[in-house]
Amino acid sequence: MNAPIPQSLTASPAWRALNVHAAEMMPTRIMDLFERDAERHRRFVCEDVGFYLDYSKQRVNGQTMSLLQSLARQQGLDQWRNRLFSGEHVNNTENRAALHMALRAPRVADFRDDGRRVGDEIHQVRQRMRAFAERVREGDWRGATGKRITDVVNIGIGGSDLGPRLLCTALAPQIDGPRPHFVANVDGAELHAVLARLRPETTLFVVVSKTFATQETLANALHARAWLISSLDIDAVSKHFVAVSTNREAVEAFGIAADHMFGFWDWVGGRYSLWGAVGLIAMLALGPQRFDDLLRGAHALDTHFRRAPLEHNLPVLMGLLAIWNNNFMGCASHVLAPYAQRLSLFGGWAQQLEMESNGKGVTRDGFAVDYRTTPVLWGHVGTNAQHAYFQMLHQGPAVHSVDFILPVFADHPFRDMHRKLVANCLAQASALMRGKTADEVRAELQSKGMEGDALQAAIPHRVFPGDRPSNTLLLPRVDAFHLGALLALYEHRTFVESVLWGINAFDQWGVEFGKQLANRILDDQQAVALDPSTDELMRKVQFHAR
Structure with a gap:
């Protein structure tokens, strides 16, 4: 009996339509999209469960979102969502449900x-x-x-x-x-x-x-x-x-x-x-x-994910935008930038959630993918991150998508500091999108008295390309309810991505292989033979440990 021929996601109608559209959108500056649509900042938003998601700083228009929703329907997102909540064995490699x-x-x-x-x-x-x-x-x-x-x-x-x-x-x-x-x-x-x-x-x-x-x-x-x-x-x-x-x-x-x-x-x-x-x-x-x-907040987000239509569904929108940036806009990675010190560990939690769930190279049916699955997720709290890697985000040649996460209300008495925090968060998202042209830099430096060769030499170093896409997610405050909802939001975003990529988000076979080899070394450190490099390293460690 012949093995079934896998249906290629990249050859599917929805994927091909997105590829054509992406080529059309790539030269478009995000600021131009705002000039063409005076209501853009009100249309490309979603609000529920206390969250306000502004995704107007993404390189998307109405057609983009329509095509992404077509991909979701082609991949059966509604049906997979129902399967998840009904207890079907969506974790097919372990024959289990995923009923968190x-x-x-x-x-x-x-x-x-x-x-x-x-x-x-x-x-x-x-x-x-x-x-x-x-x-x-x-x-x-x-x-x-x-x-x-x-x-x-x-x-x-x-x-x-x-x-x-x-x-x-x-x-x-x-x-x-x-x-x-x-x-x-x-x-x-x-x-x-x-x-x-x-x-x-x-x-x-x-x-x-x-x-x-x-x-x-x-x-x-x-x-x-x-x-x-x-x-x-x-x-x-x-x-x-x-x-x-x-x-x-x-x-x-x-x-x-x-x-x-x-x-x-x-x-x-x-x-x-x-x-x-x-x-x-x-x-x-x-x-x-x-x-x-905490549980009430997560359950409220579950209810939203289960019932809201795709075009007004927070995890769906965030998942679709992640697919768009990763697979069609060529973003090198995805950055998490919570502007809340108390969310300093959010990035580490999200890394395991996303990269252990969607770091797969085969589909649910075991066929090799011919597209990128999860990007690298990384990041740290603002404003600390601004003084670390934001230089690369602004002026590096690679483009990275960003999620800015901002509590509206502070949980401390220093209101002036919270105002500064909010200002920095909103300014960074704007600066990543807007950029700064050579003409703007020239005018700025001339106003400070710089001219001639010094002016010309300084300009290239102060140009910002802009067009760096981001979401801004506002939440009222970091309390138990909204923290629960935030974590559930990213859980379901991860699931949405897995459905669109056609992979199983709920196994983690890649975690086990290294453990097996570690146990072999522990069982017999003298006789183990893994590869010449590892064996020599083991001998060096043993020599210095004597």
């Missing part, structure tokens, strides 16, 4: 896995989390010596670390429970630094690992356990360790009672898991009510 939305939905919501309602079991786990968090926060759960828990350490990596760490950083002013700390790296320096500022008798550890066998997490957990036992005793483990896992046998062997294990499900990938038991440290630090507010 169920973790933040009301109990009565009808989310099903293989026809079985999951709301009751989700809320049973949530109630156990809530009861435990309240006991710790109120001082009813105490350590082995009878002292209150003052600090809690999350030991996990990847999705078991990035999401909870982001939550506790972003919502730090609202922390009124135990102080949160995080350990992820197998480099023992991180664990050592955290333990150095803690007291065993007042510290609680949350070990987060689905299998309870993740190499980095287990190494950190075992050393933390030894640290505790060296000051207290073996019996103290049960009063200072809890687990977020599905491996009851391994958890109990570690010394954690099954009653102190909080479970989750195969239909939740690690990078989508902060909404359930993986978020336990956030509930401990922030309290159950703020954790509920």
